Amino acid sequence: MDLDLLPDLYRDHVAELQRRYEPILAELGLDAVVLHSGSLKKRSEFDDQDWPLRPTPHFQHWLPLKEADCALVVAPGKKPKLLWRKTQSYWERPAEPEQRYFDACLDIEELPQIDDLRPHVPPGRIGFVGDEPALGVRWGLGADRYNYAHLIGRLDRLRVHKTPYEVACLAEANRLAAAGHEALRAAFRTGDLPELTLHLRYLEATRQDDSETPYKNIVALGHNAATLHHIHYGKRAAPKDVQSLLVDAGATFQGYASDITRTWLRGTGATASAFGHLVAGVEAMQLRLCAAAKVDLPYEELHEEAHRQVIDILQEVRIVRQPLDPDAARVVSRAFFPHGLGHSLGLQCHDVGCALVKPRLDNPYLRNTSIIAPGQVFTIEPGIYFVDFLMDQLRQGPQGPSIDWSLVTALAELGGVRIEDDLHITAHAGPENLTRPWLPVGGGS
């Protein structure tokens, strides 16, 4: 993406947010909203270290500033006002914004302390959003309007429809992460590096510190990939016979996240060959599901389709040895694919606004139950895994005899497969794959 376009896209983004906020304020009878940037949180009551700041997403929706105890005042018909805390400290200095183009779009007031904000908040009925419940009281502005559900619900919902600025940031976050995935693919092919070293290589290739990644990198060799969120990296050299690597890792750009998973295979032999078919099958399914993500389709239908295709793949690889009736197929596919097909993506890796209704009972981990609509950005991430206790349950259940358990036992050494891309749903052309921007928009179908 041409990053020179960002300032113009950002200006339009702020104007669009102002347009979207005004009816919400009118509906809720608010004169203004104050968005707090976030508080530093102590790691423990028993020492003096803080967690790295995760800015309040409602604040970050307006500007890519990653500093604690700032606030943005949004009022109808007024330029948003940034109350920027500027303290003098020789201990710490906040990180510089990656790119700074927000000054022209905001009124900026520098304050020594966030508690000095009171004179800068317009009179009347004010709504607040922030991560520190005591703030509403401390500011003396009415604790009843702090993070109240009607306001948060409305603001979360308007984060679902991404502006062109947000899509550009999400695309750039994907481009940054791609370098890390490529580095690990190459390192795995040629070396026996421990998971920890692979994780550090990823950080280096994407030029991120661990605390800056959108979520803790998942770097899993061999059977570790059967733990869906494997983050306790092995520190010893991988055995030479390890044949698989699953990497689920993203990057952030101006607060926006990418979330990408790849599974790599090396080596030869019958097990590697079967696993290779599994990886190819999951990847082909993943691309079919991406192409099928069309406007007006309930996302849960895609998730159900993924389960049907998981059974097809398991039959092709001969893990499932006989035809299954639909009820049996639902049980078997859920043992091998026990998570949701995807989730909305934005300022948070598991972004808000696409799970307003609960999924069906047998899809308990599905985080996207929305009707697919233009402007949404979400992941498509099917997988097939050999999780020990899920395999044990399946083996002991009525569907046990339909499975080739010696093949499952052999493949379990390689853990599992997941392939994940980030999709943007365009208004007219269909899905745009932000992770593989070379694919035609619309998925070619």
Ligand SMILES: [Mn+2]
């Ligand atoms: Mn994901």
